[in-house]
Amino acid sequence: MAEVKKENPTTTEQEGPKLPQKRFFRQRAHVNIFNDVPLDYPINPDEEDWSKLYPTYFRPHADKHQAASDAKRPHSPSVDGPTVAPAKRGPAATAPVEDSLAKVEFADIGCGYGGLLVALAPLYPTTLMVGMEIRTKLVDYLQQRIEALRGFQRNLLAQPGTEWVDVNVKLAQEVAALSQPLAGTKESHDTGETERLVPGHYENIAAMRINCQKYLPNFFKKGQLSKMFVLFADPHFKRRKHKARIISQTMLAEYAYVMKTGGIIYMITDVEDLYNWSLSHLDDFPLFERIPNDEILADPVTPFVINSTEEGKKVARNNGKKYLACYRRIEDPDSSEAV
Amino acid sequence: MPHLPITIVEASSKGAVVFTFGPEFHVTDREGKVIASTIVDEQGGPVAKAERSCKGGIRAAAFSRDGTQFATCTVDKGVYIYETENWTTVRSLYSEKRCNDLAFDPSGELLVTADKFGDANWVGTSPGASEKSEVLLGHVSNLCAIGFSFNKAPYLLTCDRDEKLRVSKYPNGYNIQSFGLGHTEFLTTVACAPFALDYAITGSGDDTMRLWNMHSGQLVQTVELGEYLAKYYESGAAVCTENTYEDRTAAKKRYGVLRIRAVDAIEAFVAVVERIPVVLVFPFREDKLDEPQVIDIAHPPTDVAVLGDRLIVSYAPNASGELVVALKLDGSKYVADDELTATLSANVTTTKVEDMPKVQSIYVWGNKMYLERPKGEEGHGNEDGDDQD
Numbered sequence: 001m002a003e004v005k006k007e008n009p010t011t012t013e014q015e016g017p018k019l020p021q022k023r024f025f026r027q028r029a030h031v032n033i034f035n036d037v038p039l040d041y042p043i044n045p046d047e048e049d050w051s052k053l054y055p056t057y058f059r060p061h062a063d064k065h066q067a068a069s070d071a072k073r074p075h076s077p078s079v080d081g082p083t084v085a086p087a088k089r090g091p092a093a094t095a096p097v098e099d100s101l102a103k104v105e106f107a108d109i110g111c112g113y114g115g116l117l118v119a120l121a122p123l124y125p126t127t128l129m130v131g132m133e134i135r136t137k138l139v140d141y142l143q144q145r146i147e148a149l150r151g152f153q154r155n156l157l158a159q160p161g162t163e164w165v166d167v168n169v170k171l172a173q174e175v176a177a178l179s180q181p182l183a184g185t186k187e188s189h190d191t192g193e194t195e196r197l198v199p200g201h202y203e204n205i206a207a208m209r210i211n212c213q214k215y216l217p218n219f220f221k222k223g224q225l226s227k228m229f230v231l232f233a234d235p236h237f238k239r240r241k242h243k244a245r246i247i248s249q250t251m252l253a254e255y256a257y258v259m260k261t262g263g264i265i266y267m268i269t270d271v272e273d274l275y276n277w278s279l280s281h282l283d284d285f286p287l288f289e290r291i292p293n294d295e296i297l298a299d300p301v302t303p304f305v306i307n308s309t310e311e312g313k314k315v316a317r318n319n320g321k322k323y324l325a326c327y328r329r330i331e332d333p334d335s336s337e338a339v
Numbered sequence: 340m341p342h343l344p345i346t347i348v349e350a351s352s353k354g355a356v357v358f359t360f361g362p363e364f365h366v367t368d369r370e371g372k373v374i375a376s377t378i379v380d381e382q383g384g385p386v387a388k389a390e391r392s393c394k395g396g397i398r399a400a401a402f403s404r405d406g407t408q409f410a411t412c413t414v415d416k417g418v419y420i421y422e423t424e425n426w427t428t429v430r431s432l433y434s435e436k437r438c439n440d441l442a443f444d445p446s447g448e449l450l451v452t453a454d455k456f457g458d459a460n461w462v463g464t465s466p467g468a469s470e471k472s473e474v475l476l477g478h479v480s481n482l483c484a485i486g487f488s489f490n491k492a493p494y495l496l497t498c499d500r501d502e503k504l505r506v507s508k509y510p511n512g513y514n515i516q517s518f519g520l521g522h523t524e525f526l527t528t529v530a531c532a533p534f535a536l537d538y539a540i541t542g543s544g545d546d547t548m549r550l551w552n553m554h555s556g557q558l559v560q561t562v563e564l565g566e567y568l569a570k571y572y573e574s575g576a577a578v579c580t581e582n583t584y585e586d587r588t589a590a591k592k593r594y595g596v597l598r599i600r601a602v603d604a605i606e607a608f609v610a611v612v613e614r615i616p617v618v619l620v621f622p623f624r625e626d627k628l629d630e631p632q633v634i635d636i637a638h639p640p641t642d643v644a645v646l647g648d649r650l651i652v653s654y655a656p657n658a659s660g661e662l663v664v665a666l667k668l669d670g671s672k673y674v675a676d677d678e679l680t681a682t683l684s685a686n687v688t689t690t691k692v693e694d695m696p697k698v699q700s701i702y703v704w705g706n707k708m709y710l711e712r713p714k715g716e717e718g719h720g721n722e723d724g725d726d727q728d
Contacts, residue, residue, distance in 0.1 A: 043502075044520035044558075213479040214501055217518040222556075243456065243477070250458065250477025253507070257515040286513060334511040 017151030019194070022113060025141035031134045031234075032244070041215045048219055050104070053206035054128055057102040104128040104220070107258075108229040109212050109246055112310060114142035116229060117205040118149070118192045119308035122167045123300065125200025131207040142207035145192065152194040153201035165196040213246070216254050223260035227301070230267045232311035235274045247278040249285070256287040259329040264291065266305045268324045270315040275323035286334065288327040296326050343689040343696055345653035345662050347397065348644035353406030355423055356646055358653065358663070360689040362392040362413065364400070366426065369646055371665075371682030375426035378690075389426040392417055403443035408464055410450050412438035420450060420464055429466055440485045444509065445493050451475060453482035459497055459512070476512040478505065483526050483705070484541075489533040494553050496539055498526035500705060504541050506553045517556025521549055525705035530608055532601030535623050540608055542596025544705045548610060548621075550628055560627055564594035567633055568615050577614045578639045578655065595701045597642060604648035605668065611640040611652065613701055618643060618652055618666065620673055634673050636664055641698060649676060651683070655698050662687060 042048040051058035106124070108116055111131025120129060133139045156162045170193075192202075210219065233246040242248065247267060255265060265288065269275050282288050296302055306312060306322060315322055343360040350356045354369035366375040366389070377391035395415035402409050408429070409421045416437050420430040436454035443450055449461045457478035463469055480499035487509065488494040494516060495509040504519030504526060524545035531539050531553075538559065539551045550560035571577040572592045595613040602609050602620065608628065610619045616639050621628040638657040643650055650666040650673065663683050667676035 043523065044518075211479075217503070218520060222515075222517065243479075248477075249474060251479070253476055253513045253515055256513070257518075286511070332508075332511060332514045334508075334514070 016155060017148040019148045019192075020141050020144040022141060025113075025137040027135045027137040039209065039211055039215070041210060041218045043218070045217075045219055045221045045224075050102075050128075053130065053208065054102070054203065056203040057128060102128060103224055104130045105225055106130070106227040106229070107132060107212075107220070107225050108231070110134070110230065110233055111142065111207060112138055112232075114138075114145065114205075114207055115309040115312070116231060116304055117142070117207075118145070118202070119304045120301065121200050121202050121205045122165065122193075122198035123304070125198075125204060127204060129205050131205070132210045132212050133207060134209065134211050136209055139207045139209040146202055146205055146207065149192050149194070149202040153197060153203075156195075156197050157201070163196045165193050165198050167198070213244075213251055213254075216258055220258040222257055223263075225259045226263045228255060228259060228263070228265045229305065230265065230278075231305060231309050232269055232315070233274070235269070235271045237273070242277075245274070245277070247281060249281045252281060252285045252288065256285070256329055261329055261331055263329045264299075265327045265329070266301065266324075267326070268305055268312070268322055270311075270320045270322055272321075272323060275325070279325055282325070282327050287329060287332060289330045291326040291328055296324065299326070302326075340691045340693065341656065341695045342660060342662065342691055344641060344656045344698060345687070345689060346641050346698070347400050348642045348651050348653045348663070349400045349402055349409075350644040350646040350651065351402040351406035351409070351423065352404065353423070354646065355402075355406065355409075356644060356651060357400055357402075357409065358687050358689075359397040359400055359411070361396045363690065364389070364397065364411070365687050366423075367683065367686060371679050371686055373686050387426040389421060390419065390428040390431070392419060399438065399440045401440075401442050403447035403464075404445060405447060408443060408447055410441055410443065410464075412441050412452060418450070418452060418462070429464065430462075430468075432462065432470060432472075434460065434472065439481065439483055442485050442487055444495075445487055445489075449510075451485060451495065453485040453497060455481045457482055457499065459485060459495070475510075476505075476507055478503070481525075481704075484528050486529045486531055486539075488531040488536070488539065488553060490536055490553075494539075496529045496531065496553070498529050498541060500525040502526065502543075502545075504529065504539065504551060504556075506539070506551075506556065516554060517552075519549070519551040519553075519556050519558065521551075521558040521561070522547065525701075527596050527701055527705070528599050530599040530601050532606075532608070532623070533603060534606040535601070535626075538626070540599050540628070542599045542610060544593070544595045544701055546594040548596055548599060548628070562621070562628055564596070564612060564619075565592075567619065567631060568594050568612060568617065571615045571617065576616055578616070593702070595705075597640065597701065600643060600645050602645050602648070602650070605671070609643055609645060609650055611643045614639050614655075616640070618650060618673070620650075632672060634666060636666075637661060649679065651679075656696050662689060 049061040051060040105127050106129035108131045111133050114131045117129050117131045131142055230246050236245050267278055345358045345360050347359040356367045358365050363377040365373050368374050373386055375387035375389050377389050379386050379388045392413045395413045397411045398414050400411045407423055409423050411419050416434045418432050418434050419428055422429050434452055436456045438452040438454050441452045450464050451459055451461045453459050457480050459475045460472040461475045462472035478499045480501040482497055482499055484498040486496045493509045495507045495512055497505045502522040506516045508514040508516055522543040522545050524543050526541050526543050528542040529539055537552055539553050540548060542548050546564050548562040549558055552559055597611045597613050599608055599610045607620050607622045616636050618634045618636060619631040621631045636652055638654040641653045641655050643652045648668045652664050654661050665676040665679035666673045
């Protein structure tokens with residue numbers, strides 16, 4: 001994960017937690033995924049210390065097994081060059097004992113400012129979700145925001161009689177608000193409750209900086225994810241950049257690998273070309289099957305997919321069209337699967 | 340005048356051995372007699388003329404499993420497929436991107452290439468097959484090595500520069516069986532064997548070889564090469580001068596694996612390491628790599644090939660101008676095969692050059708620190724889409 005240096009909400013007891021201001025976290029949209037930017041990623045999923053992101057769900061690795069802290073993680077590019085300690089590097093040959101039943105099940109690929117995660121968190125209060133984003137500033141923003149929201153929740157829990165939010169009513173209000181004209185230049189605020197209690201208390205969401213197209217299997221085991229979101233992805237219009245698109249013929253194999261059978265990939269965009277292109281690859285891909293529209297509309301997640309992200313709101317405000325498609329991970333229809 | 344070094348040695352199941360140097364290659368039979376070559380006039384005798392690559396140096400080469408086909412890929416994106424009866428070219432084509440490795444599928448009907456943009460493409464090997472190659476799978480990284488397992492339902496193994504081994508089903512390459520995650524640097528080579536059906540062995544720039552269970556992706560064993568090879572740096576036998584390798588960080592002690600191959604005849608794996616003048620033979624016993632036999636050779640190797648129970652090693656450029664050495668089994672140990680070495684040295688000669696040639700270190704293309712690269716090569720391997728389209 002990116003090293004997020006932020007003020008700890010619990011230490012600013014007097015003023016309470018502070019939500020970060022989005023305007024300080026703007027970053028241009030495009031990142032070249034082929035570039036080697038310094039990233040921190042685990043050697044394999046067992047080495048990832050999820051306690052940094054979900055402290056209520058995981059114990060830090062150091063408690064669990066000393067080997068993790070000794071293991072040298074690969075760097076991209078290596079910070080210290082090839083001068084590595086001689087011998088004994090890398091993980092122990094034996095996998096560390098898995099003592100936590102908790103695991104991340106939802107992944108928002110290219111989560112941006114994380115509107116979807118914050119909106120979904122109360123709807124699936126015991127499901128761990130992670131937002132993955134390659135742009136540092138956005139990750140910093142989202143992680144600060146989540147930690148602030150957690151801080152508000154902790155304070156509210158300490159006050160008896162605090163009202164609990166009804167997530168469905170709240171969503172309906174939000175969707176209605178989208179049809180209103182934009183009020184001046186006021187910064188639109190994401191969903192996220194600071195005055196009422198929500199199920200899960202935002203302990204189940206987190207953001208990490210990662211190049212999903214390079215390192216997804218370093219974080220997730222085979223069949224770990226039940227939902228994956230690709231919302232308003234960078235369209236990469238130029239033909240020579242098409243390989244960099246989040247949904248591409250070759251990337252789908254990796255998504256299928258980390259998703260369990262029956263898991264759903266949600267894709268939405270306001271760019272018709274990208275939509276058609278993505279659909280052609282998804283339709284051709286043997287491990288995904290299109291979910292019919294009536295089933296999509298009955299899915300409780302769908303309204304959030306359409307409306308909760310910053311991009312989604314922007315498109316709605318501009319009366320843009322949104323193209324949604326959902327696919328289910330299925331077993332390999334190829335009979336040669338049998339070993 | 341010095342000669343070009345031999346950079347790749349490939350041996351077929353039928354006993355043919357290919358030695359590549361620059362865009363040229365010679366083929367010998369198992370006794371070391373040249374049977375085909377891209378440079379015929381220098382050789383003389385009844386030697387088949389093989390088409391020379393007109394598209395730059397040979398970067399990788401492979402035989403089909405039955406030994407009836409041979410293929411090369413070149414730095415200028417050329418792909419050549421030969422039949423090995425008369426060494427005529429069956430197909431020659433351009434790949435869209437530069438290929439780093441290639442392998443025939445187990446049936447020999449398709450050739451799979453691995454390119455520097457991370458895609459593995461397949462193309463038919465018969466003359467009537469479609470000219471166009473199709474994408475089989477892709478990584479978002481450079482592909483460095485490729486191979487097939489020997490299972491009944493084979494796996495395609497692809498190794499990338501981002502420390503990953505990917506195990507995909509074949510021919511349904513979209514279905515990933517597992518990832519082997521544990522290396523901390525780029526991968527350089529992968530080996531499978533009929534006597535180790537569940538396993539793949541990878542080599543890397545991280546000073547290790549690793550044994551994986553292909554079905555689960557579990558790391559079974561890590562071989563720290565420094566344990567066996569550190570003494571070669573201490574004794575000064577390891578060559579790490581900039582005169583031999585184009586590598587700015589040449590002074591560092593490293594054990595970059597150049598090649599791992601299976602030796603079916605004795606159920607072992609052989610490995611060669613950059614700069615270190617040895618051949619390592621690891622017996623495969625009880626589903627593990629056993630303690631290796633470390634065989635000293637005269638110069639650092641560039642490649643090793645397995646010819647039945649014999650090994651043929653090509654040398655990095657050296658002052659004595661030696662190109663190859665052969666090793667044979669004496670009981671259970673490998674010793675120098677002086678007879679074959681002498682025949683090969685007499686028959687296999689390479690192009691003369693003005694200055695002592697250099698070999699590009701694997702760390703030049705494997706290192707992610709592009710700024711460390713020689714001037715003018717900073718962008719090399721950094722796929723900004725510059726040579727796409």
